Amino acid sequence: MSSSQIPSIQLHGRTYNLPQRPTVIICIDGFDPAYLQQGIEDAILPNLASFLRTGFHATADCAMPSLTNPNNLSIITGAPTSVHGISGNYYLDKETGQEHMIVDDTTMYGTTILAKMADAGVRVAAITAKDKLRRIINHGLSPSKKSICFSAQCANESSISEHGIDDVEQWLGQETPPQYSGDLSLFVLDAGLKLLQEDRADLFYLTLSDYIQHKHAPGSKESNQFMQDIDFRIGQFTNLGAIVAVTGDHGMSDKSDQDGKPNLLFLEDFLNSRWPFAGSRVICPISDPFVKHHGALGGFVRVYLGDCSVLQEMVTACRGLPEVETALAGSEAADLFEMPRDREGDFVVISKKGFVVGSRRDEHDLSQLGEQRLRSHGGLSEQKG
Amino acid sequence: MSSSQIPSIQLHGRTYNLPQRPTVIICIDGFDPAYLQQGIEDAILPNLASFLRTGFHATADCAMPSLTNPNNLSIITGAPTSVHGISGNYYLDKETGQEHMIVDDTTMYGTTILAKMADAGVRVAAITAKDKLRRIINHGLSPSKKSICFSAQCANESSISEHGIDDVEQWLGQETPPQYSGDLSLFVLDAGLKLLQEDRADLFYLTLSDYIQHKHAPGSKESNQFMQDIDFRIGQFTNLGAIVAVTGDHGMSDKSDQDGKPNLLFLEDFLNSRWPFAGSRVICPISDPFVKHHGALGGFVRVYLGDCSVLQEMVTACRGLPEVETALAGSEAADLFEMPRDREGDFVVISKKGFVVGSRRDEHDLSQLGEQRLRSHGGLSEQKG
Missing domain, CATH: 3.40.720.10 (Alkaline Phosphatase, subunit A)
Structure with a gap:
């Protein structure tokens, strides 16, 4: 045929x-x-x-x-x-x-x-x-x-x-x-x-x-x-x-609460607040200096560590956060989602549908979001298209 | 008599x-x-x-x-x-x-x-x-x-x-x-x-x-x-x-881990990472600009909120942190420890024996601690004297 x-x-x-x-x-x-x-x-x-x-x-x-x-x-x-x-x-x-x-x-x-x-x-x-x-x-x-x-x-x-x-x-x-x-x-x-x-x-x-x-x-x-x-x-x-x-x-999902404020987790701040010596760096793959309307806030981030000895502890803690859908070691995430292993973070964090994850508060210009409700994507909740 | x-x-x-x-x-x-x-x-x-x-x-x-x-x-x-x-x-x-x-x-x-x-x-x-x-x-x-x-x-x-x-x-x-x-x-x-x-x-x-x-x-x-x-x-x-x-x-308690690094929680960073719009301010009552050897890191902090609607949520989350001995609403803490109610925070957080609580990472000069293990006080674990 x-x-x-x-x-x-x-x-x-x-x-x-x-x-x-x-x-x-x-x-x-x-x-x-x-x-x-x-x-x-x-x-x-x-x-x-x-x-x-x-x-x-x-x-x-x-x-x-x-x-x-x-x-x-x-x-x-x-x-x-x-x-x-x-x-x-x-x-x-x-x-x-x-x-x-x-x-x-x-x-x-x-x-x-x-x-x-x-x-x-x-x-x-x-x-x-x-x-x-x-x-x-x-x-x-x-x-x-x-x-x-x-x-x-x-x-x-x-x-x-x-x-x-x-x-x-x-x-x-x-x-x-x-x-x-x-x-x-x-x-x-x-x-x-x-x-x-x-x-x-x-x-x-x-x-x-x-x-x-x-x-x-x-x-x-x-x-x-x-x-x-x-x-x-x-x-x-x-x-x-x-x-x-x-x-x-x-x-695309709505990411704001009933008062219109974005539901967000600043993950690098969170990790540094508890593991200040681990050298955590959170990369938001949605980041785009040319785009203002999502403030680089999406549903998926990669975490790179200076000290990987606390990796499992961090993954467990992130999984326990109410903002988080799941957290996975980088290799596990790469296998599961067929992503390139060599470019994967030490672990990844994916937010729940109504939430976004950022890096550090001082890295995200929330004023750019204006008065409108935050709508964004990047996570499992925006995988349907 | x-x-x-x-x-x-x-x-x-x-x-x-x-x-x-x-x-x-x-x-x-x-x-x-x-x-x-x-x-x-x-x-x-x-x-x-x-x-x-x-x-x-x-x-x-x-x-x-x-x-x-x-x-x-x-x-x-x-x-x-x-x-x-x-x-x-x-x-x-x-x-x-x-x-x-x-x-x-x-x-x-x-x-x-x-x-x-x-x-x-x-x-x-x-x-x-x-x-x-x-x-x-x-x-x-x-x-x-x-x-x-x-x-x-x-x-x-x-x-x-x-x-x-x-x-x-x-x-x-x-x-x-x-x-x-x-x-x-x-x-x-x-x-x-x-x-x-x-x-x-x-x-x-x-x-x-x-x-x-x-x-x-x-x-x-x-x-x-x-x-x-x-x-x-x-x-x-x-x-x-x-x-x-x-x-x-x-x-006085030892507050460092096996590698000699202080076991610390930067509470204001933690709160801002998850409730960025609550206007949290963490005050370390141990703070002393004249003292270098504890980096203003102790076992007891007070949290003041701009938006108290999330207070109970925060207290519950803090209680769940492994660094934390207990977290109490300010009025509750004031009653329990016979502290002045009018000067109490919206809630207080007390660290476990081996841990200290700070405010924001950028507020604490850890370089002042030098090579020695951090020893500090402020919490329930240093109440015996």
């Missing part, structure tokens, strides 16, 4: 047919199942509703931690983070003790389905909301392979030589949207649509921003409007004859 | 006979029962040994917190801290939110046995090791009442008009000792002896410093030498015909 007539590529043990007609993969960042359910109930998502009725639909567990970078990479490699190597936005280099932000593909292992497709002659268009993700997923893509890869955030800086397309702003007739807006995501979809209309790509990877989901719960005016705008564009893709697949990278 | 012939004074419901012959009360600061027991076993304390054989001896519970100021005041008032008002070296003014160090008698309630005795014509000599304590216990004493009151620390600054004695250095023939030394305490005893020899007082209150006890465990060369030097002087007092009573203000 193998379709030997259709050419295919292979990656990480899986076979992928080359697209026979335009194929569009849309990754809605922070696409918690509650947004879909609420939108279906509110009858504002006719196109996604028709997908549910006539297409394939499932709620899946995303890779851990439930963050943007690891899951975008898992989507375009078909593999867990242990295989592609990107298990956070932020990591600590155990050799040097220095913290690094992942800003490009240098810490990535292997290649991507997109790059393999490009190598096989498929015209790939990969468009991201934020430029930092563009610089990772452009791995193996290049204008010389007829790939187009740019971000909405830096649309006004695009060039044929680097992005495979000149001056996206003028071409699309839209100004580069603000980095902190829902429009950044809609720009990605509009650009994808125009590329499809102009027949400039065969395989599209369009990945959005979770700015709206971080700020607005399912059923709110803002999130409903945003989901409706996305759904409308999904309809346009199908009308143009594309095969469309829509997925999320991770879920 | 009442000795109506002997004149007496009354304070806080108790009657005290005026001394019929020279009466010397010596308060050995940090006089843990282990120092006495070890010294008796090592046969280096012949005079104290004879007190045990032929006099009255008991191990008593001191006032809580087991600190110098509260217990010196309890000794010279015959009353708990709820009556005399001095329940720490350091306190937070609930009205202003400001922290204050107790440097004189302005926050004290009522008067002292010493002052009452002076009023009744008894010549009182009160000598302290440190000047900060002198400025509290000189309450109601004055040269006009023939009282003498000075500190070893400021012996070179003494004057007839303020201290009832001129130039103690020259009179005693000893230089003012270093503030951080065992000699500071021996100076107190030597000065008392000389006053007794010169018949300049009837009632002596001689209160020492716990510098040696903070640094050296019972049975060490240094603490044995110190105890021997004290015992020798006690013998001289009895030889001169004085009635001598020796007591301690509080005990």
Whole structure:
């Protein structure tokens, strides 16, 4: 039954047919199942509703931690983070003790389905909301392979030589949207649509921003409007004859108490309060200096120790905290969640659904959260997407 | 059976006979029962040994917190801290939110046995090791009442008009000792002896410093030498015909682990790590900017909250910590330990014997502890003295 007539590529043990007609993969960042359910109930998502009725639909567990970078990479490699190597936005280099932000593909292992497709002659268009993700997923893509890869955030800086397309702003007739807006995501979809209309790509990877989901719960005016705008564009893709697949990278949970204050645990402060000589360093892999709306507070952190003799004691204590869903030794967590062992912390801590974990109080600018309830992700409670 | 012939004074419901012959009360600061027991076993304390054989001896519970100021005041008032008002070296003014160090008698309630005795014509000599304590216990004493009151620390600054004695250095023939030394305490005893020899007082209150006890465990060369030097002087007092009573203000415990590192809990960091919006302020009543050898780390702290709605939750969590002996709501602690209610924290935390509690890591200069094991007090485990 193998379709030997259709050419295919292979990656990480899986076979992928080359697209026979335009194929569009849309990754809605922070696409918690509650947004879909609420939108279906509110009858504002006719196109996604028709997908549910006539297409394939499932709620899946995303890779851990439930963050943007690891899951975008898992989507375009078909593999867990242990295989592609990107298990956070932020990591600590155990050799040097220095913290690094992942800003490009240098810490990535292997290649991507997109790059393999490009190598096989498929015209790939990969468009991201934020430029930092563009610089990772452009791995193996290049204008010389007829790939187009740019971000909405830096649309006004695009060039044929680097992005495979000149001056996206003028071409699309839209100004580069603000980095902190829902429009950044809609720009990605509009650009994808125009590329499809102009027949400039065969395989599209369009990945959005979770700015709206971080700020607005399912059923709110803002999130409903945003989901409706996305759904409308999904309809346009199908009308143009594309095969469309829509997925999320991770879920999103409310993390505030009844008074609207974030439910948070500053884990490095906690560890230093009780084991001041252990040299604990808590790394929040959700950290992102370009993002203000979650204050680097998520559901998953990695702890690195100067003195590992107290590791088991700490893990036990963390498990006993009411804010904590589970704490696991690094090797155990790496095995369980298929994360790269060599980049794992000495232990990891995952918060309960309604909670976030931070590092030190002085490292998190809570004033940036503003008046809105904190919504965030990273833990097991945001694994459904 | 009442000795109506002997004149007496009354304070806080108790009657005290005026001394019929020279009466010397010596308060050995940090006089843990282990120092006495070890010294008796090592046969280096012949005079104290004879007190045990032929006099009255008991191990008593001191006032809580087991600190110098509260217990010196309890000794010279015959009353708990709820009556005399001095329940720490350091306190937070609930009205202003400001922290204050107790440097004189302005926050004290009522008067002292010493002052009452002076009023009744008894010549009182009160000598302290440190000047900060002198400025509290000189309450109601004055040269006009023939009282003498000075500190070893400021012996070179003494004057007839303020201290009832001129130039103690020259009179005693000893230089003012270093503030951080065992000699500071021996100076107190030597000065008392000389006053007794010169018949300049009837009632002596001689209160020492716990510098040696903070640094050296019972049975060490240094603490044995110190105890021997004290015992020798006690013998001289009895030889001169004085009635001598020796007591301690509080005990002293080892607070380090097997590697010599202090076992400590930074409670304010702990509380802020889990309740970052509660406005927790931890006050260490042992704090003393003039003292380096315990890093302001003791066994008893007071917690003041901006938001008391989480008080019970915090108390329960603190009780569950392995470093903690008990945690009590302020009113409960005040009732149990007879402390002044109006100066009590919203709750108090008392560490286990081998542990100390601090506030924030950045508030404690651990480098001052040096290489020696931390020895400290303040908790229930140092109540025996």
